[in-house]
Amino acid sequence: MIEPEVLNAYRSVFAQTFSRNGTTLYIGDNLGKITIYNVNRWAKTQEFQTQLxxxxxxxxxxxxxxxxGIGGLVTLLVSEDGTISKGKRITSESYNTALVLEEHDVLIGGGPRGILYTIxxxxxxxxxxxxxxHKDSIQCSSLSEERGMxxxxxxDGTVHIWDMKSQEIIRTFLPFEKEELNRPERGRFISCCSMIGDWLVCGGGPRVGLWHVRSGELANILDIEQDTPLSMFSSPERIFIGGSRSVVYQFQRNGxxxxxxxxxxxxVYSIQKSCKGHMLVSGSTRTIDIYKNNYKAQELSV
Amino acid sequence: MVESKDKIRSGRSGSTSSSKDDKKDQAKRKLSDSGSTADKKMKIDRSSTKSEKSTEKPVIGKLARQKAAEAKAAEEKSQTKKKAPKKEKDNKFPKFQENKLLAEEKMTLEKISESYSVIVKTIKDHMIDITDLKNAKTEDTDSLYQTRTEAVIAISTLKQLNRFAQMLTKESRDETKAILGRSDGVNLKLQNLQYQTHHLKSEIDACLGFNSLHKEMVMVPEETFKKAAPQDIVDKAVSCDHEMVKARLGWELAQREELKSAVEEVKAERSKIENDASRVRSNLNDLRPQLSTMLEAANGVRTILGLDGTVGAMGTAREVLTDPLLKIYKAGRALSQTRSDVKVLMEGDHKEAIELKAKGFEDGEIEQEEEEEENQSKRSRKKSSKDKKDKSTKGWYPVFITWKIGNKPIKFKQNIYNKLIFAESSESSATPELSCLFNDDTGRQTSNDKSDAVKTSFGRSYKWAEQIATGEAPSNEETYSEYLEKIVEAINSRFKHSELVDEHVKSLKDKKLPFHLSELMMTGVITKFEESDIYESPRGLKPYEDGKIFKVSIQHIDEKKMYAYISISPNYPHNAPRISVFTENDKNAANDVQLQYIEEHCNLRLPIRLRAKDKMIEAISRQIGTLMMQPISAKVTTRNRFHPVQLL
Structure with missing residues (x-):
């Protein structure tokens, strides 16, 4: 058995997801565990070890x-009280990101091999x-349901915009080719992206840019100085960017x-917003920060 | 074709001239044609009926109709008459059989080919003749008809040849088919034989390569076998090696069966003896309280008679030891009776111990007395304290117990202030050897200031030592004797692993990994491995309590340097060493993703995998090997850019 002290020292939280009704928070970490919190009480209700x-x-x-994640893709059965139980393994291929197109009953995701799978x-x-x-690892994906994209x-530095219905590429952005965004010393990789309506935010090796999808034009540069973005979250009012300097930046659409x-x-590996307006920030520690109106209200731990 | 040409020809002629000669020619031609084909016959017939009709056209009325009816009836009669002899003809000529004809003609393809060439040539010649005759516009129509008839006959012959050729081809095909069938059968048999050969060969190989279990058996040497085995068996075996092996195995089996029966006999005897011993022990146990009563009575008599002490070694122990130390002594004696590697000794100043006991040490009067003294003046307290220390060997009860496990002595001492039992095998209290023998049992649980004051001089107050002093097992899941066995095993294991740590450290100080890991492609070398007083982990990891700390320096192929603090647990290799990595430009596991992953791999994932494979002994080698194989990258910025590598 590994000592709890060691387990806790190296725990990182990569994924946070709220249930549809917003009452349950699922947290996935680097040890393959899913921790479930009741959002109303912010109380831990279950810790489940997956096969990942x-x-x-x-x-x-x-x-x-x-x-x-690393080790594949698994299903987990959710009971009425929000607790989960073991499902089955879909694939053993590692995944970095995935999104569900409910209308089409498909999941689209990819991982380190750069192959985009449709399940x-x-x-x-x-x-x-x-x-x-994509020619290299697929790092991130985001959905704009209202625009069907x-x-x-x-x-590899590319950001593809896909049509949800036909699942064909409708536009490709190459941020590293833009002089205003280019940071050659860091490389061309895109680490994270986020879509809201017709707007796309993405960054990585290049600076973070806000793009208008229909016109394909760069609208604004979101200046996070020399930091590298690792996670993003877009809401109609704000754009949140997490970096490698233990901070979360908030921007307006005008930059x-x-x-x-x-x-x-x-x-900072994951930023999520609850339906009650809380912002949850997690990353390379076992702690999850909960912010309300930009003030840290609470801390959760896995 | 001929007919159509004739028709055309006749049409043309009809259109060009209407002379009587031409009509005669046409009629003659029709007549000649009527002999060639039935169709032509019909045409001729039709023409004849037409001509009849044309001749009878002017006759109109009943008479004419009657005549026509009669003629029709006569015609029908003649037709029936014609049909009847046909049947007779059929009877005359047996049914035509092509095959027979072919056999009679003795036709071969060569013959057909030859005939074909001849016939074709003939046809060509006839055609040329016909063309010449036509071109010559001669009136000798007979020769033209003759030539044409011959040409038609030649064509019929050609057709016959074609038919023969087809029949011959069919025959050849059937023959080929039959031969092919036979050939397939033969092939199949051949394949079966080949398969059988292959199978037999593989069986032979398997037999030749059979790794018989007897090869792994340790048997009596051949010489011994020859001497010990009966002569007739040896004589039979000398003929060949195989017989020799068989004979040896047979002899071995017989010998072993004998031994087995002997072992069973001995076991039965042992069991019987054990039962007897158990019965005797039970009787002795029954005697124990009686003896105890007798001893007490005897000791009482000795006191009355003015004779000091009690009877026997246990009597002496009871006299000089406190209750906890006595229980440890008893446990040691019990262990020494069951284990040859355990010995127990009682050392120290017996006289002083008896004095201390007499003063009421066990009833807590000494402590009370000291507390009172502490309330007195500084001078008097100092004096009193000095006297106390002199008497109690600096805070310890004057008599202590030593368990000698193997070559290592483990001392058990009782603190006179807090009455706790302290134990240790190490000479120096700074380097305890028995810390964390069981989960987190560092022997530092007590917060008593007085114990802290004395613990620097000797050992720790371990839970297991305290538990031995209670004379009971910590839980109902095991008996006291089982618990004692477990402690001795744990101590033995600790001593063994301590030697292993020394070995590994020595190897690392020589800049070599204790285990050679050829499967890892290492790009760095160990430049220094030394003891360290500090251990820093930006991830908040603490070093093992009472463990050893080292610092390793690694230089990579690109001249970049990597350092790591390594904390080795007292329970090494059961607990994997804890690594804290950093680089010369202040990168560490908290501010660099790659170093975080390396540390995570070394401290978390690697031990899990090693434990699963029961290879924890390789832990430190693999951890340092991981540091030696990882390049230092300053560009790792996202969580996914550094993909996990399978290092084991």
């Missing part, structure tokens, strides 16, 4: 939870493998920085 080595993503589909959620089988779109960002709040983790 590390959890990078958690998505919800109907009454099941799909967790992915039929009725039978949990891979129905399509796209090996051409989603995006995928990759280590102006509203605030910079401190986080417990040096590297």
């Amino acid at each position: 080595e590390s959890i990078q993503l958690i998505v919800e589909y109907k009454n099941i939870l799909i967790a992915g 039929d959620l009725n039978v949990f089988h891979i129905i399509k493998e796209d090996t051409d779109s 989603f995006c995928t960002a990759s280590e 102006s920085k509203i605030s910079t709040v401190d986080a417990s983790s040096q590297f």
Whole structure:
């Protein structure tokens, strides 16, 4: 048995997801555990060890939870009280990111091999493998349901915008080719992206840029100085960016920085907002910071 | 074709001239044609009926109709008459059989080929003749008809040849098919034989390569076998090696069976003796309280008679030891009777111990007395304290117990202030050897200031030592004797692993990994491995309590340096060493993703995998090997850019 002290010292939280009704928070960490919190009381209700080595993503589909990461993609059955139990393994391929297109009953995701997989959620089988779109690890994806689009960002520096219906690429952004964004010393990789309506935020090696998807134009540069973005979250009013300096930056769409709040983790890997307006920030420690109106209200731990 | 050409020809001729000669020619031609084909016959017939009709056209009325009816009836009669002889003809000529014809003709493909060439040539010649005759516009129509008829006959012959050729081809095909069938059968048999050969060969190989279990058996040497085994068996075996092996195995089996029966006999005897011993022990145990009563009575008599002390070694122990130390002594004696590697000794000043006991040490009067003294003046307290220390060997009860496990002595002492039992094998209290023998049992649980004052001079107040002094097992899950056995095993294991740590450290100080890991592609070398007083971990990891701390310096192929603090647990290798990595430019596991991953791998994932494979002994080698194989990258910025590598 590994001592709890060691386990806690190296615990990182990569994924946070709220249930549809917003009452349950699922947290996935680098040890392959999912910790469940009741959002109303912020009380831990369950800690579940999955078959995965590390959890990078958690998505919800109907009454099941799909967790992915190093070691594959697994389903978990969700009971009425929000607790989970063991499901089955869909694939052993590692995944970094995935999103569910509920209308089409498919999951689209990718991982370190740079292959974008389409999985039929009725039978949990891979129905399509796209090996051409990205040439390197797929890092992040985001959905813009109201515009029927989603995006995928990759280590190769590309961000593809996809049509949800046809699942075809409708536009490709190459932020590293923009002089205003380019940081050659860091590379071309895109580490995170986020979509809201017609707007796309993405960054990584290049600076963080706000793009208008339809026109394909760069609207604003979101200045996080020399930091590297690791996670993003877009709401209609704000854009939140987590970096590698234990802070979370908040921007308006016009590019102006509203605030910079401190986080417990040096590297911020996940930012989520609850339906009650709480902002949850997690990263390279076992602590999850809960902010209300830019002030740290509480801390959770896995 | 001929007919159509004729028709055309006749049409043309009809259109060009209407002379009577031409009509005669046409009629003759029709007549000649009627002999060639039935169709032509019909045409001729039709033409004849037409001509009849044309001749009878002017006759109109009943008579004419009657005549026509009669003629029709006569025609029908003639037709029936014609049909009847046909049947007779059929009877005359047996049914035509192509095959027979072919056999009779003795046709071969070569013959057909030859005939074909001849016939074709003939046809060509006839055609040329016909063309010449036509071109010559001669009136010798007979020769033209003759030539044409011959040409048609030649064509019929050609057709016959074609038919023969087809039949011959069919025959050849059937023959080929039959031969092919036979050939397939033969092939199949051949394949079966080949398969059988292959199978037999593989069986032979398997037999030749059979790794018989007897090869792994340790048998009596051949010479001994020859001497010990009966002569007839040896004589039979000398003929070949195989017989020799068989004979030896047979002899071995017989010998072992004998031994087995002997062992069973001995076991039965042992069991019987054990039962007897158990019965005797039980009787002795029954005697114990009686003896105890007798001893007390005897001691009482000795006191009355003015004779000091009690009877026997246990009597002496009871006299000089406190109750906890006596229980430890008893436990040691019990262990020494069951284990050859355990010996127990009682050392110290017996006289002083008896004095201290007499003063009421066990009833807490000494402590009370001291507390009173502490309230007195400084001078008097100092004096009193000095006297006390002189008497109690600096805070310890004057008599102590030593368990000698193997070559290592473990001393058990009782503190006179807090009455706690302290134990240790190490000479120096700074380097305790028995710390964390069981979960987190560092022997530092007590917060008593007085014990802290004395613990620097000797040992720790370990829970297991205290438990031995109670004379009971810590839980109902095990008996006291089982608990004692467990402690001795744990101590033995600790001494063994301590030697292992020394070995590994020595190897690392020589800049070599204790285990050679050829499967890891290492890009760095150990430049220094030394003891360290400090251990810093930005991830908040603490060093093992009472463990050893080292600092390792690694230089990579790109001249970059990496350092790591290594804390080795007293329970090494059961607990994996804790690594804290940093680089010369102040990067560490808290501010660099890659170093975080390396540390996570070394401290968390690697031990899990090693434990699963029961290879914890390789832990430190693999941890340092991991540091030696990882390049230092300053560009790692996202969580996913550094993919986990399988290092084990």
